[in-house]
Structures are given as C-alpha cells and as structure tokens.
Amino acid sequence: MHTIARELNQVLEHTVIADLLSDLGKRMYFPKGIVSQEAEASLKAKKLKATVGMATKQNIPMYLPSIFEDISSAAPSDVFPYASTAGDQELRKLWLEEMAVKNPDLRGKTTSLPVVTSGLTHGIFLAGDLFLDEGDTILVPDLFWGNYTLIFEERSKAKLVTFPFYNQDKSGLDLHALEQAIANAPGSKVSLIVNFPNNPSGYSPTVQEAQQIVAILKRAADGGKRLAVITDDAYFGLFYEEGTCTQSLFAMLADAHEHILAIKVDGATKEDFVWGFRIGFITFGAKGVTSEQYEALVKKTMGAVRSSISNASKPAQSLILKGMKSSTYHQEKQQAFDLLQSRYVLVKDILKRHADDDNLVPLPFNSGYFMAFTCKGSAEELRLYLLDRYEVGAIAIKDDYLRIAFSSVDNDRMEELFDIIYQAAGELWN
Ligand SMILES: Cc1ncc(COP(=O)(O)O)c(C=O)c1O
Numbered sequence: 001m002h003t004i005a006r007e008l009n010q011v012l013e014h015t016v017i018a019d020l021l022s023d024l025g026k027r028m029y030f031p032k033g034i035v036s037q038e039a040e041a042s043l044k045a046k047k048l049k050a051t052v053g054m055a056t057k058q059n060i061p062m063y064l065p066s067i068f069e070d071i072s073s074a075a076p077s078d079v080f081p082y083a084s085t086a087g088d089q090e091l092r093k094l095w096l097e098e099m100a101v102k103n104p105d106l107r108g109k110t111t112s113l114p115v116v117t118s119g120l121t122h123g124i125f126l127a128g129d130l131f132l133d134e135g136d137t138i139l140v141p142d143l144f145w146g147n148y149t150l151i152f153e154e155r156s157k158a159k160l161v162t163f164p165f166y167n168q169d170k171s172g173l174d175l176h177a178l179e180q181a182i183a184n185a186p187g188s189k190v191s192l193i194v195n196f197p198n199n200p201s202g203y204s205p206t207v208q209e210a211q212q213i214v215a216i217l218k219r220a221a222d223g224g225k226r227l228a229v230i231t232d233d234a235y236f237g238l239f240y241e242e243g244t245c246t247q248s249l250f251a252m253l254a255d256a257h258e259h260i261l262a263i264k265v266d267g268a269t270k271e272d273f274v275w276g277f278r279i280g281f282i283t284f285g286a287k288g289v290t291s292e293q294y295e296a297l298v299k300k301t302m303g304a305v306r307s308s309i310s311n312a313s314k315p316a317q318s319l320i321l322k323g324m325k326s327s328t329y330h331q332e333k334q335q336a337f338d339l340l341q342s343r344y345v346l347v348k349d350i351l352k353r354h355a356d357d358d359n360l361v362p363l364p365f366n367s368g369y370f371m372a373f374t375c376k377g378s379a380e381e382l383r384l385y386l387l388d389r390y391e392v393g394a395i396a397i398k399d400d401y402l403r404i405a406f407s408s409v410d411n412d413r414m415e416e417l418f419d420i421i422y423q424a425a426g427e428l429w430n
Helices: 004-011 016-020 023-025 034-044 091-104 119-131 149-154 175-184 207-222 249-253 291-308 314-325 329-353 377-391 411-429
Strands: 116-119 135-141 159-163 190-196 225-233 261-269 281-284 358-362 370-375 396-398 401-405
Touching: 004 016, 004 023, 004 358, 004 411, 023 149, 034 377, 034 396, 091 116, 091 190, 091 314, 116 119, 116 291, 119 149, 119 190, 119 261, 119 281, 119 291, 135 175, 149 159, 190 207, 207 225, 207 249, 207 261, 225 249, 249 261, 249 281, 249 291, 314 329, 314 370, 329 411, 358 411, 370 377, 377 396, 377 401, 377 411, 401 411
Parallel strands: 135 159, 135 190, 190 225, 225 261
Antiparallel strands: 116 281, 261 281, 358 370, 370 401, 396 401
C-alpha cells in the first residue's frame, strides 16, 4: 500500500470510517504529484507559472471562439437534459469522421464508434475496467502521466511495469526495451499504454519509429501474445517538426493483427482547448472484428460508463458539437496550433543558447505542451528553489526531471522564464 494511503488510514484509525472502508477505499490517496505541485505554484509562483497542462494566453485559458460564442446562446434542450450513456450520437459520428481526416491511415479500416467519456482520465479508467484484472501487468514507458499509477495500480490492482522511454544516447525511443518488455511480460495477455505527444517529455515518434513500434507489436502477436494497446492521445495534433509521425498509433494498429486490440483514448480536453468540459472518447479497433462485435464491445463499455458516471456532461457535448460544425472550427484550431508552435520554436532557440550548460540537459522533444530537463541535482530541490527564490512554477518528475509547460507561457515571457531556470540551477549546482 502507498505510504500516503497508509498515513491517511492512520488518521482514520479507531473511527467508523476505518471500520467501513473497502479495500479500494483503504488503498486510495491523493498523490503528491502534479496536482499538488500545481496548487503550490498557484500560491507562490507570482512571476511565472509553467506548471499546468493547459494552454493559456495572457494568463487566460486559450479557447476556440466557435465554442465559446455558443455558451450564452445555447438552447435549453442542448444544455439541461441528460446525455445518453454512450454520448451524443451526432458528436460520436463527427468525432470519428474527424479522426479519419486527422489519421489518413484509418481510411478503409473499421473501428467501433467512439463512446463519450468524462475526459480522457475516465477513458483510461474504462480501459482498465474492461481489460485489466487484479495482478495483471500493464507496460508503460518510464516517462508517463502520473495518474496511470492511481488508475491502474490502485484502482485496477494491476502492476505497472516500466521500460526505458528513450534509448541510451537519448537520440530517440528505446524500441529494443519495448520489445524486451513485451517478451518478458508474463503469460500470453499483454497490456501496454503509450502516450504521444508525451507528458512529460514532449516527444512523439518519428514516422520510422512509429512503423517500428507497429512491427514490434505485430511480431509479438505473431509469436502468440494477445495485446491490448491503449493509445493515450491527449495532446494529439500538436506535432511541430517534419518527420514526426502525425498520426495516432491507433490508426496503424486498428487492423494490424487479429491478436492486437487497439484502444484509442482521446478527447476534446486539449485538442479543442476545453479542459473543464470533461469530454473524452474511447474507440476500439482490431483486425477482423465485425460491426456486430464492435457493437457488443461498445455495449460493455456503456455498462462501464453507466456504472461509473452514468453519462458525460450534456452541455459540454452540445457546445463541442456546435463548435466542430462551425465553418471556422478548423481555422481557429490552426491559429491555436500556430501560436503553440511559435512557442515551441522559441523554446528550441532559447535552449540552443544554453547548450553548454550541463546542470540542465533537455530531453528530446518535438510536440505537445511540454519539454523536460534532466537535472544534475534534485529536480524537487530546484522546483522548490524556483518557487521560493524566484516565484517561478515548474513541475518536478520523480526528482530527476523538471517539466516546463511552455503551452502556458506567452512568447514575450519565455526567455525570462528559461533564464531564471538556468540561473537557479547554476546557483544550486555550480
Ligand atoms: C497524458 C495525459 N493523459 C490524460 C490526461 C487526462 O485528460 P482529461 O483532463 O481529459 O481527463 C492528461 C491530462 O493532463 C494527460 O496529460
């Protein structure tokens, strides 16, 4: 049991609560991860805050006008009724159509219709509910969104087994490690979760790496493994470099092999700049699965939705649907992309000027909201020093890496932010 859970249980000792808690209740805790570091930064980072996984402009959340303008004028019937369990049918179809446009490799392949979830978190949780039993292993590269631990280990009672994300010289992904991890996974059933663009590193595979990943998974399937591959596509679309794979691995895996089930978890949260709406999707694809079989899996997913949240937010679905149908939707998304890409380009430029500094070594990144440094000393020490001495917020990951959300820093503050971070690291470690 996690130490924090144990501490909470101690506080509750000799109460009726302790007598009544379920095993899951006993295992639950609130991690001292990104969310609590973010809360600390909100209090102390008065100067600059590069903590939160959102995109902001002048300290206000970015948004698509086609979604925002409908908020006050929406019809009551689009706002107040219950949503259906699997979500608004038109939205599900439109999301799938858009998915095929964004992922040309999906054309001609059959998948399930996406089921609406309460954000990606809930989609990941549903994948755990449906495909993981107590004691099962789920493989994940060692740079991952911390909430996987709480979802898969504490809730699903599965074992999160990591393998190196980057290769040894940090020139790209460690694909050998992926292949080994699959080979070493016990039994014939293998679950894997991948997240590109990655949180916290900001890395996405090159086209070649993506093809190699698919080949590795197919080899494992040929060798008799049955694979459930979850693609967490939270930051999908934010690919800034030529040569990066701009499609989800789901598109390539959806009909790769009869023994591979691809599970795409994506959502409007980051793709459409609506973090608080809580709308995600879960979609399935596997070679040879018939529409009747997809429908059966969707029904099971609906059962998991109904028994967890009943249904997702109606007003949020209506607003996203209207936004997606607006004639300016794609243009607005492009503008938001351009702004985030300009931040990425600027960060790359700033980092070049600090290339000789060995206190902070940037990990390769080419996409998404974030970049991360490998730290010469304790990343947590640097985080706290930045907060207390400079009122600057960043996130420490596993005490080894400092994550910077350049998505939430305006271009005219970027240089100042990085100068302070390098300065602080120098004061601690030179
Ligand atoms: C990699 C990754 N997956 C999933 C999520 C959760 O998304 P949502 O807010 O839609 O639940 C996040 C949010 O930060 C994330 O970084």
